[in-house]
Amino acid sequence: MIGRLNHVAIAVPDLEAAAAQYRGALGATVGAPQAEPDHGVTVVFIDLPNTKIELLQPLGEASPILGFLEKNPSGGIHHLCYEVDDILAARDHLRASGARILGNGEPKPGAHGKPVLFLHPKDFNGCLVELEQA
Ligand code: CO
Numbered sequence: 001m002i003g004r005l006n007h008v009a010i011a012v013p014d015l016e017a018a019a020a021q022y023r024g025a026l027g028a029t030v031g032a033p034q035a036e037p038d039h040g041v042t043v044v045f046i047d048l049p050n051t052k053i054e055l056l057q058p059l060g061e062a063s064p065i066l067g068f069l070e071k072n073p074s075g076g077i078h079h080l081c082y083e084v085d086d087i088l089a090a091r092d093h094l095r096a097s098g099a100r101i102l103g104n105g106e107p108k109p110g111a112h113g114k115p116v117l118f119l120h121p122k123d124f125n126g127c128l129v130e131l132e133q134a
Pocket of ligand 1: 007081
């Protein structure tokens with residue numbers, strides 16, 4: 001069911017510094033910061049030949065990554081995003097298999113304007129999984 005790895009997301013305490021490091025030290029193609037108030041994050045995408053890296057910085061008091069950065073003050077891998085062809089079919093299949101969908105279970109537009117859902121990390125080996133309809 002899952003397809004390509006769309007991106008690996010890294011929560012960072014300082015988005016500007018992290019973007020500069022990827023641009024400079026790692027020589028990557030780094031996009032412009034993008035505020036996503038619906039998700040409580042500001043993101044920067046880094047294009048790699050085979051996937052993307054999503055740098056995440058908290059946006060607002062209710063940001064879902066504030067707790068993560070409290071536990072991991074220097075940052076850390078936050079989630080993996082897999083592509084699916086049909087996000088509602090994927091959600092229903094996962095629910096039937098016993099996996100928990102975060103939030104109200106309805107897809108929201110993600111960073112690329114495409115519908116996304118998140119799956120409970122406890123159901124996936126401690127790894128938060130994002131699904132994005134490709
Ligand atoms: Co993501």
